[in-house]
Amino acid sequence: MKKALLLVTLLFATAELYAQKDSLQLDENNEYVYYKVVSKPELSADSVYARAWKFAAALSKDAKPKKGKADKAFNVAGKFMNYTGTSLVRKESGEVSYTLNFQAADGRYKYKFGDFVYTPYKRDRYGNMVAVQGVHIDLKNLTSKYSQKEADDIYNQVATGCITTELRLKQAIDNNPPVMKRPEVKKVHTGNW
Amino acid sequence: MKKRLLLLSFSILAVFVAKAQDTTKTDPALTISGSVDTYYKYDFSKHNNIPTSFASDQNSVSIGMVDLALKKKVGKASFVGELSFGPRGQAQSIPNAAGVYDEKTNSFHIQNLYVSYDVTDKLNLTGGYMATFVGYEVISPVGNFNYSTSYLFTNGPFQNPGFKATYAFSSKVSLMAGIFNDSWNLYTSVNKVNTFGAQLMISPVTGWTAYLNVLTGKLSGTEFDLTTSYQITDIFKLGLNAADFKPAAVVGTGGFTGVALYPQVGVSKDVTLGLRGEYFKTKSGSYATLGPPPGSSVFAATLTANVKARPLTLIPEFRLDNNKNDTDGFTTKSGGLTKTASQFVLAAVYAF
DSSP states (O other), rough: OOHHHHHHHHHHHHHHHHOOOOEEEOOSOOEEEEEEEETTTTTTTTHHHHHHHHHHHHHHTTTOOOOOOOOOOOEEEEEEEEESSGGGGGGEEEEEEEEEEEEEETEEEEEEEEEEEEEEEEEESSOOOEOTTTOOOOGGGGGSOOHHHHHHHHHHHHHHHHHHHHHHHHHTTTTTTOOOOOHHHHHHHOTTO | OHHHHHHHHHHHHHHHHHHHHHSSSSOOEEEEEEEEEEEEEEEESSOSSOOOOOOOOTEEEEEEEEEEEEEEEEEEEEEEEEEEEEETTTTTTTTTTOOOOOSOBBBOOEEEEEEEEEESSSSEEEEEEEEEEOSSSOGGGGOOOOSSSSSSHHHSSEEEEEEEEESSSSSEEEEEEEEOOOSOOSOOOOOHHHHHHEEEEEEESSEEEEEEEEETTTTEEEEEEEEEEOOOOOSSEEEEEEEEEOOOOOOOOOEEEEEEEEEEEEOSSSSSEEEEEEEEEESHHHHHHOSSTTTOEEEEEEEEEEETTEEEEEEEEEEEEEEETTTTSOOOOOOOOOEEEEEEEEEEEEEO
C-alpha cells in the first residue's frame, strides 16, 4: 500500500513538471484556455473571493482586477514572459498577455486563464529585447506564423505560466503563502575548544 | 524491496528539492545575443558604384561581422557591452582607438558600451557609448530589413556617446533628452560634451510608433529626423524615415535632406517582401556626403526579400540608384559617366 502511495506521489510530481502543453484546453469558442474548478468546502465564498482579489491585486505592478458581471467574480489582466535558448544565450523571445477570470461560490471556486495573445520580441539598437510593435498573434493562430516546434515551445511556456500562477493563487486562497525562510546563522563559542 | 523504496523516496525528494531551488530568487544570468552575417554582391557595372555602408565588396563572397552583445540586469541596474568583429563591425561602422576608420590598425570593437539605471518605473538614466537614437536603419543586420543601407543611414550618426535621461509618460508617450560628445561616433570627445539630443516617442494607435529626433551641437551640426513605422495589418507594415542635416559652421556649408519609404508585405509564414524607395538630396555648399556631390540628388529603389529559416535569414536584394546628373559619380563598365547604377546582393544573417 505504502509503495503504491509512493508511486502515485512520484507520478503526480513528474506529471506536474511535464504536463505543460497538454494542460491547455480548447473551450466552446475554440479558444485556448486553462480552466479549473476547485472544491473548498471549509471556506465561505466571501473569504475565497477576498483572498483571491488580494492575490490578483498583487499579481504585478500594473494589475488592476475588475469586478465581473457574475456575483463574486473578477477579471485581471497579466502577462507571461517567453524565452528562447538555454544558459547564456537564454533571452526574452516574447510575451503572452492573458486574462484571468475568477469566480467564487460557497464550497468551491473556478478560474480560467484565457484571451492569450502572443507578442514577439526583437533585439533593438541598444542590445535590449523589446516587443515588436503592432504584432499580436492569437495563441490559436501561432502555427500560421511559426513552425510547429516554435509554437509548441510557446504553448509549453504559457501552460507553465498558468500552472505557476495557479499554484500561487491556491496558496493565497489557502492562506498559506510560501515563506522563504532565511537560514539562521549558527552561533559558536570560539573560547570553548 | 527496501532499497527500491529508498530509491523512490530519493527520487521524490530530488524533484521537490529541484522545485524549491527554482523558487529561490537569484540574480538574472548574463545573457549573450548577437549575429553573424555574410554576403555576395555583384554590381552590374563590374565595379563598386553605390556608396552603401555595408555590402561593399564587388563580386566577392565577403563577411559582415560577428556581433556579440552581453547584457546583465540586477535589480534596477544594467549594462550592455556589444562587441563586433569583421569589416561591418570595425572600420565600416566604428573608428579605431585613434578615431580613424582604418581596418589596418587596432579597434576597440565596441558598438554599445553603456550602463543604465531605472530610477523609477518611468525614469531611466543611461550613460556610455550608445547606438544613435537617430534614423530608421541600424548597424546590426538583424535590425534591418534591407541588407544594403540607405543614404540617410550612411550619412547620419552611428553612435552617440553621452548621458541621457528617458521619461515614459505612458506606454504611448516618452521623452528622452541627453548631452552627448561633440562629435558623432568617436569613442572620445574632440574637446567638449556639448551636443544636445532629444527624442519624443509617440504611439498614436496600436502598432504605430513615431520618433521625432533632434541632435544639435557646435561641432556635430544639426540633424532633425522622423522615424516611424506602422504595422497596418498582420501582413503589411509601412515605415518612413525623413531627415534634414546642416553641418556646423566650422565644418562646412550645405548638408542633406531626404526621405525613405519602407513598405513590407508578408507573402507567407517565412517570406516577406519589401521595397525601400529613397530620395536623397544634397544641399549646395562645401559639405561632402557619401552620395551625390553638393547640389544634386539621387533616387534609390531597393527590392528585398527576407526568407526565414528560424534563426537564419536569407536576403536576396536588387537595387537601382538613379542620380540627377551623369556627373554625380556613377560609371559604366567601360568607365563612362552614367546616371544609374544597379547591384544584386545575396546575404545570410544568423541571429542568436
